[in-house]
Amino acid sequence: MLPWTVRRTRLPLLSLRCVGCGSESFTTGEGRFRVNANGKLLDVWLLVRCVSCDRTGKLTVHERMPVRCLEADRLRGYRDNDPGLVAATLLDPLFAHRNRITLDWAGAWRLDGPPVPLDGVWPVRVEVGFADPVPVRADRLIARGLGLSRREVALRVKCEMPLRRSLNSGFSFTVLPAK
Known part of the structure; x- marks a missing residue:
């Protein structure tokens, strides 16, 4: 059995329309939060930036939340712009x-793991694990890992679940010999 692992290489872009230029791609950039206190209530936003025009926007994380309801570690993470908290x-x-x-x-x-020897002993079993919850279609992932077309994947791969589904958790499949 060969192990493959899907890993996140960066944070994904956000599909959100920019009011400045009309583009639909935003990034979290360096990952910053804005925390605003109004009496005993907090507002927390995640700051995002348009990829095209650099316009900054903010997305609501917490709105009018009593300070006592927020854990001290989490509040410190928001103030310190903790990268793990940005990703989460x-x-x-x-x-x-x-x-x-x-x-x-x-x-x-990216997909990490040993290459599948397509000229070796058949069948070959591959176990796919996800280090991060990256949604990816099984047929596209397998095609990339094997260096085959998606049509060939449909013909040569046996899997317990439909290959055209987006997955973000582990699964396994078997590669059969070419006919």
Whole structure:
């Protein structure tokens, strides 16, 4: 059995329309939060930047939250712009839903693992693990890893789940010999 691992290489871009130029790609850049206190209530935003025109925007993380409801470590992470907290916030599905954004993972992940010997002993079993929850279609991932077309993947790969689904958790498949 060969192990493959999908890893995030950078944070994904955000699909969000820019009011300045109309572009739909934003980045978190260096990953900064803005924390604003109003009495005993806090507002926390994640700052984002348009890829095309550099216009800055902000996405709501917490709105009018009582200070006592926020853990001290988390508040410190927001103030210190903790990169792990930036990634966790951006990858949180509730955060994406609340701010009406989608994540663009193109070019933001890589596949690590040994190559599958396509001229070796058949069948070959491959176990795929995800170091980060990167949504990627199984057929595209397998095609990239094997260096085959998606049509060839459909003919030569046996998997318990549909190959045309986006996955972000581990699975395994078997590569069969060419016919």
